Amino acid sequence: MKKALKITLLTLLVLLVAIAFGAWATFGSLIKGAASVKKLDEGFYYMEYKGDDGFDELLASGGGENAEILSKKIVKFLSKGYYSLPEATPQKAPYGCSALTVRTPEGGMMMGRNFDYNSGVGIILHSIPDNGYESISTFNAEFYGFGEGYLPEGFANQYMALSGLFFALDGINEKGFAIADLMAGDDVETHQRTGKPALTTSAALRYLLNKAANVDEALQLLQGIDMHSDIGSAHHYAMSDASGKSVVVEYVDNQMVVVESPAAANHYLCESKLNVGLAEGDHRYEQLCQRFSEAGGVMSAKDLTEAIKAVSQPANGQFQGTIWTMTMDLKNPSVTYYSRRNFDKPFHFEISRTK
Secondary structure: OHHHHHHHHHHHHHHHHHHHHHHHHHHHHHHHHHHOOEEEEOOEEEEEEEEOOOHHHHHHOOEOOOHHHHHHHHHHHHHOOOOOOOOOOOOOOOOOEEEEEEEOOOOOEEEEEEEEOOOOOEEEEEEEEOOOOOEEEEEEHHHHOOOOOOOOOOHHHHHHHHHHHOOOOEEEEOOOOEEEEEEOOOOOOOEOOOOOOEEEHHHHHHHHHHHOOOHHHHHHHHHOOEEEOOOOOOEEEEEEOOOOOEEEEEEEOOEEEEEEOOEEOOOOOOHHHOOOOOOOOOOHHHHHHHHHHHOOOEOOHHHHHHHHHHOOOOOEOOEOOEEEEEEEEOOOOEEEEEEOOOOOOOEEEEOOOOO
16 A cells, blocks of 8 residues: 555656646746846846747748737747737837947947837847847837836736747847837838738847848848838838948838938938928937038947937927937947936946857
8 A cells, every 4th residue: 555655656746747847848948038037227127038939930820910910929939828918019109219320440330229209118138049149139018018007027027028039129139230120200001911921010120130140131031021010100220230231221112122321210211202201300310410420430339329319319298208228339249228318327238149
């Protein structure tokens, strides 16, 4: 009897260990990622993820042309089919941003970027995917519709923040490719439907960080997908790489248009829609170009920070202004963040993987 009981207990123990091991093998990377969330400042957080990021699976399934379709697939990856999470639903709201790329006196390349929005919870994600480039990116949790007052605090909310594996608003990868999403100037949406894998603006940005080593590769990758606008608005991308190439990618009549420019704000730069969306009194793009010209395109990290700081936006009523500012070093991939125009409190992060 005692022998039989002992055998039964040992069998149960083996089964429990096997179940625990299987659960960790399935969810371990996700659990570690969720548990890594750290609060840096009010409304500003940092997290890390290493492992299978699910993006190849998303593309293989055809992607998704809107947040509803994408969120179902993302929930499937995050839950492994066992349970449901609140769906990510981007909310329509205008946001104003700015970007500038310069050379450094030492021959390096740097890109600065402001993200301006009505409100925001900024989450920095340091991602090291199994099949893709290491990157440091940012997204606004409120933009993805997690709910009013959402904060990545408490395990459930931290786990939801892993949706950032599929979305990004800006970032830099280990190859020194940097990119930022900005509103383009009107509400004309892009919806390409040619049978290629479909991605929204923010999902496509994540895709480029994962797979593009430079601007040329990014442009090729964009040709291989069907682009769909997020939040009912037109967008354009500011892209730069370690070689010094800097472009703005826009969409006109569902066709991709590429403009060479070191700067971008919130109006079109392409010839067919030049200055569409340029609001009266908005001189941010003009100011960035003037500083670029006066410096001959060469600035120190401090000078670039001052230039991007000069066009950052203060809070004004319901508009919270610049939620985060970042300066990215493209030659030695790293990024320095500033939360809500607090330029005396930098947060610096390095990309560790060998280029």
